[in-house]
Amino acid sequence: MAERSFDGEVQLLRSGAGSTLQVEGILAVTKALLQSGVAYVGGYQGAPISHLMDVLGDAREILGELDVYFENSASEATAAAMLAASVHYPLRGAVTFKSTVGLNVASDALANLASGGVQGGALIILGEDYGEGSSIMQERSHAFAMKSQMWLLDPRPNVSAIVDAVETGFELSEASSTPVMLDLRLRSCHLHGSFVAKDNRRPPMTVKDAIEHPTRDPSRIVLPPASFLHEREKVEDRWPAAVRFIRERGLNEVIAGDHGDVGIITQGGLYNTLNRSLELLGCSDAFGRSDVPLYVMNVTYPVVDEEILDFCAGKRAVLLVEEGQPDYIEQNLNAILRRAGVTTALHGKDLLPVAGEYTSAAVTRGVAAFLRRYLPDAIEHEPALLRDAEDPASPFASPVAADAVLPRPPGLCTGCPERPIFSGLKLAERETGAHHVSADIGCHLFSTVAPFHLGATTMGYGLGSAGAAALNSKDADRRTIAVMGDGGFWHNGLTSGVGNAVFNENDQLLVVVDNAYSAATGGQDVLSSQAQTPNRSTQHPIEKAARGVGVEWARTIDDTYDVGAVRDSFVEALTTDEPGPKLLVMQSECQLNRQRRVKPEMRAALKEGKRVVRERFGVDAETCTGDHACIRISGCPSLSIKSNPDPLRTDPVATVLDSCVGCGVCGTNAHAAVLCPSFYRTDVVQNPTRRDRMLARLRAWWIKVASRGIERRAARFEVS
Secondary structure, three states: OOOOOOOOHHHHHHHHOOOOEEEEEHHHHHHHHHHOOOEEEEEEOOOOOOHHHHHHHHHHHHHHHHOOEEEEOOOOOHHHHHHHHHHHOOOOOOEEEEEEEHHHHHHHHHHHHHHHHOOOEEEEEEOOOOOOOOOOOOOOOOHHHHOOOOEEEOOOOOOHHHHHHHHHHHHHHHHHHOOOEEEEEEEHOOOEEEEOOOOOOOOOOHHHHHHHHOOOHHHOOOOOOHHHHHHHHHHHHHHHHHHHHHHOOOOOEOOOOOOOOOEHHHHHHHHHHHHHHHHHHHOOOOOOOOOOEEEEEOOOEEOHHHHHHHOOOOOOEEEOOOOOOHHHHHHHHOOOOOOHHOOOOOOOOOOOOOOOOOOHHHHHHHHHHHHHOOOOHOOOOOOHHHHOOOOOOOOOOOOHHHHOOOOOOOOOOOOOOOOHHHHHHHHHHHHHHHOOOEOOHHHHHHHHOOOOOOOOOOOOOOOOOOOOOOOOOOOOOOOEEEEEHHHHHHHHHHHHHHHHHHHHHOOEEEEEEEEOOOHHOOOOOOOOOOOOOOOOOOOOOOOHHHHHOOOOOOEEEOOOOOOHHHHHHHHHHHHHOOOOOOEEEOOOOHHHHHHHHHHHHHHHHHOOOOOEEEEEEHHHHHOOOOOOHHOHHHHHHHOOEOOOOOOOOOOOOOEEOOOOOOOHHHHHHHHHHOOOEEEEEEEEOOOOOOHHHHHHHHHHHHHHHHHHHHHHHHHHHHHH
8 A cells, every 4th residue: 555654643543631632634633523423434535635534544443443434435426425324313424525626526415415404413524625736626615515505614724723623513514404514725734733632432323323223214315395395494494503503602703903993804714824914014913913803704604694794893894805716705795784784895806816825925915905995004014025026125026037937847756657658659649640638637637748748638537538528430530539547447437438438339549547546646545456455445457347338449558668568559549440449558556656665665675784776777978969859758857968078069968867766768768769779777786795796896897898999099089
C-alpha cells in the first residue's frame, strides 16, 4: 500500500476526557467523530480530505473496538448512499469526499436523503476545494445545500471550532431530521492546533444491532405521495427546528467591537483571513479583539433572519465577506433586510472581488475601502499590500518584466510511467495522423499541456470515454482516442464509458492508464492494485472487467517504459479493422509511490552495509547535437540543458539532473524516435563488494589504455 501512514498519530485517538491534543485538522475531525458516537463512516479520497480517509483506514483497530463500521467507498455516490442507514435507525453516520466534484457525483443520493430526512445524525464532511490551490472547476458547495435544503456548516479555521462543528453537526441533523454538510476549506484540513478531548463513545445502536432488528417506515421513502409531504416537512418542520437549534446553541458568533454603527458579516471559514486584514489596518489584534463588530456565520445555510436583523439594527452599513460566486448569501441578506424595511446599506461584491479566493490581500483591500467610506478614523495603518502593484514599494511589484518569466505548466513526476504513454502516442501519430483525444481527471490530464499537447476536453472523473461518445462516425478515416486512469475506470468509467461504448458499438480507442493506485489522490489502492491488503479485495484486472461488459479487442501493455512497444500498440489499435471499441491497458507502477516504497528499503539496506545499486542515465555531451528533441518528446523534470563543453559549438547540450530515478524513458524515447545515440546508462554502486572494486579498477585501466592514442593525436594537433 502506498497511502500515507498515520499509524503513530492515530494512537492519539484513544485519548480520554481532559487530554489536550495538539493535532492536525484531519485527525481532530476523526477524534470528534469518535467522541460523537458515530456508528459508521465511509467516503471517497480526494484532496483536500484524502488524509481523512487514510487516517480512518489506519484507525480500523480503534474503530473496531468501538463497533464503528468503516469502508472505502467506490465513489462519492456510494458514500452518500451509505447515509441511508440513518433514515430508519438512530445511527449516526458520516461520509467524506472532495467538493464540489464529489457533490456532483453524490447529488442524486443526497437529494433523496434530504427529501426523506433522517432519524440518526447524518454528516457530510466536504473538502471545499476552491481558490488558488484548487485543481477543479471553481464552484461552491453552497448551491447544493440550497438546492436540497441541507444545512451547511462553515466553522472558523480553528481545531477546537472544527471539533465542535462535528459534534454539533450531528445534533443539528437529529434535531431537524436533516443531513448536515460540514465545509472544510483547504487550509482548515491541514492546520495544526489544540483542543481538549472527550471520551470516545460507543454508538448506542451499532450497525449490527440495526441489521438484527430491521425496521421500515414507508413515509420516508421518496415515492408519491410521501415525496410531496417531504417538501412541506422541510419548510414547516425541519427548517424552523434547525433555526431554533442554531439560535439556542449560539452556533453563529457575535464579536461586539467599539463602533456600533458599522459591522462586518463573514463566513466562518474566512474569519482568520478577515481578522488578519483588520489587524493589518489596526482594527484588531492577533487574538481577535476587533474594534469593528463582527457576525461570524459558522452556519451559512440556513441563514437565521432574526440574528441578521439584530446585528444590522442601528447600523449605517454592513460589509459581507462571502467568498466565490454566485453571491448566494448577499442576495439572501438583501432579501431579509429589505423585507423587514431595514435601511442598513449592505456591501459585498461591490467592494470585494466577485470571484476568486479571498486572500489576505483581497480582503484587506475590500475592508479598507469599506472603512474609508464609513469609518475612516478606525484605520490606523496603511499596509504595503494596499499600494498599487506598479509602486516599487508594493509587495506585489514584479522585480522583473512579466514577459521575462516563462510560464511553467504542471507536469508529470520524474520517472512517471504515464510519460512514455504519451511519447508513444506522439510517435504513433507520425504514421496515423493526429486524433481527437478526450481526456479525464487524473495525472494523465497533464498530457494536455507541453510538451505533449494532447487532450481536448475533460468532462469528469471516469468520463473520458463518454466524453468522446459523440465523435463516432463509421465514415471517418480515423478513430477518436479516449483516456482515463485506473481510479476513474473503477469510479465511473466501466459503466458510463466502456459499457456505453460497447452498447452503442462505438469505434473509439480507450486507453486506461493503470499505475496500480488512485495516484492523484494520494496513492490509495483500487480494485486492480497489485498489493494484497487485509481489509480490501484487489488484483482484479482491468482488461478482464472490460471484456466482461463486451469489449472484444483489448490488449494489456505491462511495461509502459518500453516506448517502442507502446508506439506499436497505438499504431495497431488505431489501424485495426476490428469493429467496436478498442482497449489498451497501459500498466506500470506509479513512480512516486514506487519511490515511497523503495527508498526506505534502500536506506535500510545501506544502514546494514548491504550492496545497493541505483540506475542512473546521462547524456554524452560530445555526442549530443543540441537539438533538444529528446526534451520536447519527454518533458521529464530531470532532463535539462547545460552549457556546451565544446567551445566551437554554442547550442547548450542536454543533461540529466540528480533527480533522475533511472526509469530510462529518455533513452528509450531517443531510440524509438530515431534520435541521437547520446544517452547512456550507468550503475551507481553503494557499499561495493570486492568484485565491484576490482571491476572498477580494471575498467579505469582499460579506458586509460584505450584513450592513449586519442590523447597523443589530440596533443599533436594542439602543438601544430
